[in-house]
Amino acid sequence: MLEINGKSVYNALAMGRLHFLNRDGCTVKRFRVEITRPEILRFESARAQAKKDLHILYEKALTEVGEANAQIFQIHLMMLDDEDYFGAITSAITNQKVNAEYAVSYTSDIFARTFSEMDDEYMQARASDVKDIANRLIAILTGNDSCNSELSEPSIIVADDLTPSETVQMDKEKILGFVTFGGSPTSHTAILARTMNIPAVIGTGSIDCSFHGETAILDGFSGTLYINPDEQKIADYKKRKELEDTRLELLSRLRGQPDETRSGKKIKLYANIGNPSDIGLVIRNDAGGIGLFRSEFLYLESNTFPSEEEQFLKYKEVAENMLGKPVIVRTLDIGADKKIDYFNLPEEENPALGYRAIRICLTDKALFKTQLRALLRASVFGNISIMFPMIISEKEITNALEILEEAKSELRSDGIPFKEDMEIGIMIETPAAAIISDTLAPYVNFFSIGTNDLTQYTLAIDRQNPHLEQFFDPHHPAILRLIETVVQNAHRYGKWVGICGELGADQALTETFINMGVDELSVSPSFVLPLREKIRNIS
Secondary structure, three states, X not given: OEEEEOEEEEOOEEEEEEEEOOOHHHOOOOOEOOOOHHHHHHHHHHHHHHHHHHHHHHHHHHHHHHHHHHHHHHHHHHHHOOHHHHHHHHHHHHHHOEOHHXXXXXXXXXXXXXXXXXXXXXXXXXXXXXXXXXXXXXXXXXXOOOOOOOOXXXXXXXXXXXXXXXXXXXXXXXXXXXXXXXXXXXXXXHHHHHHHXXXXXXXXXXXXXXXXXXXXXXXXXXOEEEEOOOHHHHHHHHHHHHHHHHHHHHHHOOOOOOOEOOOOOEOEEEEEEOOHHHHHHHHHOOOOOEEEEEOHHHHHOOOOOOOHHHHHHHHHHHHHHOOOOEEEEEOOOOEOOEOOHHHOOOOOOOHHHOOOOHHXXXXXXXXXXXXXXXHHHHHHHOEEEEEEOOOOOHHHHHHHHHHHHXXXXXXXXXXXXXXXXXXXXXXXXXXHHHHOHHHHHHHOOEEEEOHHHHHHHHHOOOOOOHHHHHHOOOOOHHHHHHHHHHHHHHHHOOOEEEEOOHHHHOOOOHHHHHHHOOOEEEEOHHHHHHHHHHHHOOO
């Protein structure tokens, strides 16, 4: 038995045969050409065909993985029209006098390497997009589409990385799980795994393809792949799988049940999402609403600033699909660990304490107002609330509310409808905000405590630094005291309080939060039913 470790993307178990993605047919040979014009015409023809194929893939992806994930094919279409990209390919043909497929391969390798060497994790993941486009063009030029090998049986897919086209074209009924040598939590493979509720392990390093067809166990809880497991490991897996299936079945019976303790104390149980494609998970797990819609993912998934209309359609889609249930949208929260190339943010020695979130929005008023107008327009299609992140002062709230009022005034003048009585909230993410929460409460309808940042700022520990894990204590008394202070101050002014950070799903603290008087917990969709079970077992 061979044990291979990586990083877990989705907690689940699977056992089946390994299927290594076959890309042997994509090997490109170099030929010298004396007359380059025909090769340029071949490339232009392949580019036109690739565009047609991508339009078809976009429509297919819309029905299978949702609009948010389907948009990647629109990005591919734009890349095919990018002058830097296709200009470099034609230049390679002309200057090196080489065949079109080699020029595509050569140029794409350079572009992919540039992306992969960037510091930003999101941009690193874009290297697979370049490879995807290159494989498509090469397959058309060579007439060989063996890059996409079909699955003959349910299998665990293994590859160096998976491109969006590859994942969308696979038969979803035959995918047991994903294993990739590289990749990141923001890669399309990771997103698809979470959407499909299947185990996925990334960052395993290279695995010998001679294991193709061998039986394996994929443990998405520990991030481990067991190849040719022994009888004891198989027996352990079957027992764990049976227990997991039983647990999920029992949890499913909690759908429709109220979120209240045995003594009748009620608490709102909502879900966190990153984009509209997550709504299916929210509905399947019977969340009472969306307590945190991380709107920055609309910007992260775009290669330019999303327009007011683009944002409006996204927010409208979420509001309509939630059928009147609450949808709390956090306004743009980038900076620190979430950087976007086209924002051209300055390099900072300590970005977690720098130019981020509400500070960017209050500085770039036009950017902020575009999002606010989109949210206001979408408000008539459901129950949307707006939440401002990283607030530390009364002045920041009043400035944000002034810009919101300007957006409302503009819409009134244009005769565009919106809800006048939308709830407005702020995130409590710093000790400063927690300590003065009594002075902040009169300005808003609710608080949502972001425990991830609150913990790192209170303890002065970078939560992303693996060397500090032993010192990072989210149960620290200072954190709990700050949370209790926020709850007390909010309730004094008749405002409600939620928790949308990781601590919201920490069942060791559920009873503590309820006793404090926390009104709402918002967690990842898959944690909703387990948390409901916990709540209903509290006396």
